[in-house]
Amino acid sequence: MAALLARAVAACRPPAPFEPSEAPFWDDPHIAVGLLAAHLDETVPAASRPGAELDRAVAALAARGLAGPGVRVLDLGCGPGLLAVRLARLGCRVTGVDLSASSLDHARRAAAAEGLEIDYRRADFRELADVARYDVVLQSYGEMSTFAPEVRDDLLARVRRALVPGGAFVFDASRPRHHPPRGRRWEASPGGFWRPGPHLVLEERFVTPGPDGTQVACDQYVVVDAGADGGGGRVTTYRMWFHDHTPESLTAVLTAAGFAVEEVSGSLAGDPVTDDGEWLAVVARTA
Incomplete structure (x- = not known):
């Protein structure tokens, strides 16, 4: 003792x-059960956003022409597919990547129940190797904030390679x-x-x-x-x-990575940035 x-x-x-x-955390078999439960429980703000917020985010993407029939979307860290399934309903061709087998099992069942074709892959998205394959790469709930600078910059380079010319990287990040x-x-x-x-x-x-x-x-x-x-x-x-970033620091990181920042807002739904806000959302384009 x-x-x-x-x-x-x-x-x-x-x-x-x-x-x-x-x-391991994300792919620990026992912890994964609790993570899936947190994703699916809208009263627990620890893994995914409530459905109403996800609906607003997808509507904002559609309004910008970043979601709709034939748009090729890569959802990094897709979890149980809460965003992926909403995008697929709009006709997007969605690929979802996650480490959690239990979350992906749920995502596949949910897609099958609606007759939606979504390509779910169990992989570490930090090893993304696709080239010029997607119109939009999406990452939600602040995962871009969780990496050391050198890991983040490597991931940004991989995202840039995975996008077609003029493609969009859309993500949110936490503020202090x-x-x-x-x-x-x-x-x-x-x-x-x-x-x-x-x-x-x-x-x-x-x-x-x-x-x-x-x-x-x-x-x-x-x-x-x-x-x-x-x-x-x-x-x-x-x-x-x-x-945790500011609008200025996040813009500098993306510019250094070769992206052109199109918009910085307070959420994936396009809410304005406020002094008391906890989140930033970015739409950045490849050059």
Whole structure:
């Protein structure tokens, strides 16, 4: 017990910038079940946006000519297909990519139930290798904010290659207001999101402000449980990183990556940017 406690205490340290988790998260079989439930529960703002917001986002895409019959759309991190199925209903030719097998299983069943043809692929979209294949690449719920700068820039290059000339990259990103500083939290669970059996969760947010109004935030979760064999115990650290942007910083990142920024708004539905808003949404074109 003393050794287990010592490991747990040692794990509760400030992480190095963009230090990764110690174990898989998105494709962990147990965690994936909880993630799918969060995607589908409109009262839980942790994985997907409510259906009404998704409807508004798709309507905004259609109004810009970025969704409609024959438009080729790549949905990065598609989850259970909540956006993909809405786009397919409009006649888009949709490809969805995600790491979670359980989310993709749900997405395929939902598409089949409506007779929609959507190409779902289980893959890490950071390894995207398609060339000049899509009219629109879409990424929602702030995933572009979760990568270290070098990973983000590599992904932007891959997205640019995957788009046809003049194609659009549409995504949203978190702002600093979305991740305010907060204290430590802990939870004791008989079984839940992180583990099927008894476990403790020690949670802390680390926030590092930048000189340009941006910030880097890390939500760190130290999970303590009995381990697979029940002996000795196990301590596992998961880290969720967020590079929160301003309109100016996000525009600079995209311009450096070879995109022309067409619009920066407060949401994928095109709401205006406000001082108290937590999100930015971008439409950027290939040159």
